[in-house]
Structures are given as C-alpha cells and as structure tokens.
Amino acid sequence: MAPVARLPDWFKEAKPDICLTGGRGSRRGFVEKTLANLESFLRDTLYGENASAKQGLLQGITPHVRIAGIIILVASSAMTANAAMLGFIVAVAAIITLASRVSFKTAAKRVAPSFVFTFILSLPVFFSFMTPGAEVFGAGGAGINGLRVSVTREGFFSAAFFLTRVTTAVWLASLVVETTTQGDFFKGMIRLPIPAFFVTALFMTFRYMFILVKIAEDAALARKSRVIRVAALSESQRWFASRATFMLKRSIALAQEVNMAMASRGFNGVVKVIDGKGMARGDFLWLGFTVFVVLLSIRF
Amino acid sequence: MEGKEIYRLERVCYNYGHQGVLPPLSALKDISFSIRHGEHVAVLGANGSGKSTLLKILNGLIFPMSGIVECLGGKVAEATLTGAFLRRFRERVGFVFSEPDAQLFCPTVGDEVAFGPLQLDLPKDEAERRVNELLNMLGIAALRDRPPYTLSAGEKKKVAIASVLAANPDVLLLDEPTNGLDPRTQVWLFELLRGLKELKKTFIIATHDLSLVEDLTDRVIVIAEGHEVAADGPRARYSETRTCYWPRI
Ligand SMILES: Nc1ncnc2c1ncn2[C@@H]1O[C@H](COP(=O)(O)OP(=O)(O)OP(=O)(O)O)[C@@H](O)[C@H]1O
Numbered sequence: 087m088a089p090v091a092r093l094p095d096w097f098k099e100a101k102p103d104i105c106l107t108g109g110r111g112s113r114r115g116f117v118e119k120t121l122a123n124l125e126s127f128l129r130d131t132l133y134g135e136n137a138s139a140k141q142g143l144l145q146g147i148t149p150h151v152r153i154a155g156i157i158i159l160v161a162s163s164a165m166t167a168n169a170a171m172l173g174f175i176v177a178v179a180a181i182i183t184l185a186s187r188v189s190f191k192t193a194a195k196r197v198a199p200s201f202v203f204t205f206i207l208s209l210p211v212f213f214s215f216m217t218p219g220a221e222v223f224g225a226g227g228a229g230i231n232g233l234r235v236s237v238t239r240e241g242f243f244s245a246a247f248f249l250t251r252v253t254t255a256v257w258l259a260s261l262v263v264e265t266t267t268q269g270d271f272f273k274g275m276i277r278l279p280i281p282a283f284f285v286t287a288l289f290m291t292f293r294y295m296f297i298l299v300k301i302a303e304d305a306a307l308a309r310k311s312r313v314i315r316v317a318a319l320s321e322s323q324r325w326f327a328s329r330a331t332f333m334l335k336r337s338i339a340l341a342q343e344v345n346m347a348m349a350s351r352g353f354n355g356v357v358k359v360i361d362g363k364g365m366a367r368g369d370f371l372w373l374g375f376t377v378f379v380v381l382l383s384i385r386f
Numbered sequence: 387m388e389g390k391e392i393y394r395l396e397r398v399c400y401n402y403g404h405q406g407v408l409p410p411l412s413a414l415k416d417i418s419f420s421i422r423h424g425e426h427v428a429v430l431g432a433n434g435s436g437k438s439t440l441l442k443i444l445n446g447l448i449f450p451m452s453g454i455v456e457c458l459g460g461k462v463a464e465a466t467l468t469g470a471f472l473r474r475f476r477e478r479v480g481f482v483f484s485e486p487d488a489q490l491f492c493p494t495v496g497d498e499v500a501f502g503p504l505q506l507d508l509p510k511d512e513a514e515r516r517v518n519e520l521l522n523m524l525g526i527a528a529l530r531d532r533p534p535y536t537l538s539a540g541e542k543k544k545v546a547i548a549s550v551l552a553a554n555p556d557v558l559l560l561d562e563p564t565n566g567l568d569p570r571t572q573v574w575l576f577e578l579l580r581g582l583k584e585l586k587k588t589f590i591i592a593t594h595d596l597s598l599v600e601d602l603t604d605r606v607i608v609i610a611e612g613h614e615v616a617a618d619g620p621r622a623r624y625s626e627t628r629t630c631y632w633p634r635i
C-alpha cells in the first residue's frame with residue numbers, strides 16, 4: 087500500500103458546532119446575471135426552442151429558400167426610397183410574423199436593441215443644424231452657441247424613415263432566426279450560392295462565441311462557490327476584467343481543441359451537409375413573391 | 387493485412403511552447419515504438435505524463451518537435467499530411483477525445499454523426515444510413531434532433547463514439563473512453579470494443595481504467611512521469627506482476 091498523503095495539521099481543526107440558519111435570500115450578482123442572460127440569449131438564438139417547431143408560413147418553406155427570400159426582402163427595404171413602399175414592406179413583415187405564428191413580443195425583443203441603437207445614432211438628424219427645413223417643434227428661437235435647436239419636418243421624416251428601414255430589416259432577419267433551427271440555418275446557408283468560406287467562418291464564430299460565454303459563466307460559478315459574501319458590483323467587475331485575458335486564452339485553447347476534433351474527422355475548410363428535399367410549389371411562390379417586392383422597391 | 391505495421395514512432399519529442407514567461411514544457415521525450423495491425427494497445431501513465439499528447443500526435447493533430455511518425459507507410463508531418471494521404475489517413479484513423487464537449491460541435495446529434503462521413507465525401511444516402519444504424523445500435527436514436535450540449539456526460543460520450551465510428555476507421559484512438567460512464571454503459575462500451583476487436587480493428591486506448599486494460603488489450607505501453615516510455619510489452623506480463631507493478635504508475 088502506498089502511504090496515505092499526510093494532511094496538514096490545520097486540516098484537523100474542526101469547525102465549531104453552530105446551527106446554520108439561512109441568511110437573507112441573496113441576490114445573484116450583476117455579472118453573473120448578465121452572463122446568464124447573455125448565455126440564455128445565445129442559446130435561444132443558436133439552439134433555441136423558438137417558433138421553428140410550429141406550423142406556419144415560413145416554417146413550411148425549405149430553409150435555403152426561406153433564407154433567400156428574407157434576404158431579398160431585406161434588400162428591398164434597403165433599396166426603396168419611397169415611404170409608401172417601405173410601409174408596404176412593414177405590412178409584409180407583419181403578415182409574415184402572424185402567419186408564421188411568431189409572437190410580436192418576441193419579434194419586438196429581437197428588434198429593440200438595434201432600434202435603440204439606431205435611434206441614438208439618428209438623433210442629430212432630427213434637428214435643424216443637421217437637416218435644415220421647416221420647424222415643427224422648436225425652442226422658439228433659443229439656441230446653444232448660436233445653433234438653433236429645433237426639430238424640422240425634413241429632419242423628422244428622414245430620421246423616421248431611416249429608423250423604420252433599419253428596424254424592418256432587423257425584424258425580417260429575426261423572423262428567419264425565430265422560425266429556423268440552427269442546423270437548418272447552416273444547411274440553408276450552405277445550399278445558397280454564398281462562398282463556403284463565409285458560411286464556415288460564421289459556423290466557427292457561433293461555435294466560438296458559445297465557448298467563450300460558457301467559460302465565462304463557469305468562471306463566475308466557480309468564483310461564487312469560493313466566495314462567501316455577495317461581492318460589490320465594482321468588485322466583481324474588476325475581477326472579471328482581470329480574468330478577461332485568462333478566459334480569452336482558455337476559450338482559444340478549447341476552440342483549438344474543437345478545431346482538432348473537426349480536423350480529426352476529415353474537415354478541410356468546407357462544411358458539408360445532407361441536402362434536404364428539392365423545392366416545392368410553396369417555395370416557388372415565396373420566392374416569386376419576394377422577387378416581386380424587390381422589383382417594386384427598385385421601381386419606387 | 388494481419389501483422390502489417392501501422393504506426394512507427396522514432397525518438398519522438400514534443401513540448402508545449404508559448405508558455406509566456408515560462409520555458410517550453412516537455413510533454414513527450416524520446417518515444418519510440420511500432421504498432422501492428424490488429425494490436426490492442428493500452429497507454430498507461432500518471433496524470434500529465436503525456437498520454438493525450440501522444441494520441442494527438444498519432445492522429446496528426448499536432449506534430450512532434452523532433453523524431454519521426456509514420457502511419458500506413460507514410461510520414462505524418464505537417465508538410466506531408468496533405469492531399470490523398472491526408473484523406474486516406476483521416477478515413478482510416480478515428481480519434482475519440484477525452485473531452486466530449488470539444489468533440490461535439492454540430493447543432494444536432496444527427497448532424498454530429500453525419501459530419502465525418504460527409505467530410506469524407508460518402509454519398510449522402512449512405513451517410514444517412516450510417517447515422518440511422520449507429521444511433522439505433524447505440525440506443526440513442528431518440529437523441530437525434532437534440533443539440534449535443536443538452537446531453538448528459540455519458541450520452542455525450544456515446545455520441546462522440548458514434549461520430550467517430552461513422553467513418554468506419556481501421557484504427558481507433560480512444561482517450562479515456564470510460565470516463566464518466568455509468569457501470570451499465572461501461573459494460574456496453576466493453577462489448578462494443580470486443581465487437582470491434584473481432585472485426586480486427588486496431589485500437590490504442592489511453593486510460594486509467596485497469597479492468598479495461600485487462601479485458602481488452604494485449605499490449606501495454608507505460609509512459610513515466612518523465613514523459614518517456616517506461617515499459618512496453620504484452621499485457622499478460624503486467625498482470626502477473628500486478629501487485630508490485632501498478633502502484634508505480
Ligand atoms: N495545451 C497545453 N498547453 C501547455 N501544456 C500542456 C497542454 N496540454 C497538455 N500540457 C502539458 O503537457 C503534459 C502532458 O499532458 P497530457 O494531457 O498529454 O497528459 P495526460 O497523460 O493525458 O494526462 P491525464 O491522465 O491527466 O489525461 C502535462 O504536463 C500538461 O501540463
């Protein structure tokens with residue numbers, strides 16, 4: 087028998103016998119919560135139980151045709167310069183949302199971040215110093231440093247148009263995400279005439295993001311299991327900043343392992359998949375409709 | 387086929403460089419051995435002795451700093467592992483990683499198992515057939531559409547094994563295959579390996595599981611903590627001297 091390793095003396099000190107009572111229910115730390123949210127968001131987007139299992143308009147269309155059609159619709163929303171046409175595309179997005187049984191709440195959740203971001207970006211456009219024109223809402227001649235701060239009709243319209251256009255594009259894209267499983271999504275992408283390199287890069291990026299978030303979350307849990315009090319926000323932020331490089335390195339190591347596993351099974355830069363069925367009548371109708379919309383948007 | 391040399395390693399050294407301020411870390415030193423077709427080899431050694439590193443070298447995933455690795459008559463090196471030889475090599479040699487999380491990267495279990503055959507350009511219907519057969523054989527047909535990350539450790543391991551078997555390799559490299567398996571699944575794995583043994587497949591297993599070694603292998607390579615081969619020979623020899631031998635590893 088090998089000798090049992092000698093435990094240091096302080097190991098033998100017993101803890102005093104006290105009754106453990108529950109403290110006040112502790113809240114989860116900010117960092118941990120953020121990571122958990124981020125992770126579940128990623129999981130939802132990547133592998134999510136979304137509307138893809140439901141019967142609906144988009145779900146009934148072969149994935150690659152579905153993606154192609156949505157790309158065409160996004161292109162139309164980007165090309166049109168006509169408010170009525172854009173309104174029409176918004177209506178189309180709304181109808182597809184309903185017909186694919188995606189809830190408006192989910193769609194709004196997907197769209198919200200880019201809406202807020204675009205809104206902030208387009209704020210200056212509202213005002214007269216960026217977009218001269220008739221005032222609709224103003225500070226009555228007051229100004230800052232001689233600049234008249236007022237909202238002009240032209241500014242309002244061009245900002246609103248821009249905002250609607252971006253929001254519609256994101257909304258349409260989110261419909262693909264909501265109605266397609268990750269597997270179908272990649273298979274669809276591969277079947278489209280998109281360079282294989284691009285699809286592979288996307289595949290690896292998703293894979294990598296997932297690893298990174300998983301590692302960060304594990305690190306947060308591992309830290310939690312070793313810390314007693316609920317850390318102050320600034321403290322956990324500092325801790326995370328100090329660990330960021332470490333986690334990045336770790337995720338790179340794991341990603342390398344994944345690359346090895348792919349190489350080991352014959353991967354040489356191009357992901358290959360089992361093809362789905364050919365195109366059905368519904369697919370042609372969908373494609374025909376989206377091409378019609380894009381032609382309209384070129385005309386108007 | 388029987389008895390043909392599959393692997394030949396000559397004075398292979400490997401170290402992990404890029405340790406920042408730390409000096410390069412030696413993981414394998416002067417490893418030489420050869421493995422013949424139909425041999426069932428156990429690679430034993432303490433934690434950190436370099437077993438996983440050795441298997442990665444045997445799978446052509448990393449390349450030694452010095453020394454020669456030959457497989458199926460060709461030299462396995464960064465410059466030579468290309469084109470037709472790379473293809474033949476990937477078709478014949480399969481590797482089950484110790485970390486199933488790293489090995490499973492596809493969106494669903496079905497895609498995962500189909501990945502290897504498709505990469506090797508098998509016809510799609512043949513790939514599909516293999517996926518069905520394997521999932522049924524391993525009793526995981528119900529998991530087909532699940533994303534691998536939602537599986538339990540043992541299920542992941544099964545999927546990892548299925549995904550490697552799908553390409554029907556002649557040589558199997560297994561890194562700690564029994565890790566995290568419940569007793570029943572372990573028995574299942576033993577049966578599977580026994581079946582593969584009857585089909586004259588070669589396997590090389592890095593493991594700490596001595597019952598696996600006793601039941602299924604006929605040769606033992608021991609890597610010492612100095613990262614060198616400490617012993618290499620028929621398994622029976624080690625079983626006899628088991629009591630005085632095992633404590634050393
Ligand atoms: N990616 C890496 N970077 C740096 N050093 C590494 C890396 N992987 C392994 N090592 C080191 O190389 C040595 C051999 O590691 P290896 O993983 O091959 O050991 P092992 O025999 O498989 O151990 P175990 O039984 O714990 O799985 C160890 O000292 C380890 O610390």
Ligand SMILES: [Mg+2]
Nearest residue numbers: 437438484561
């Ligand atoms: Mg190992």
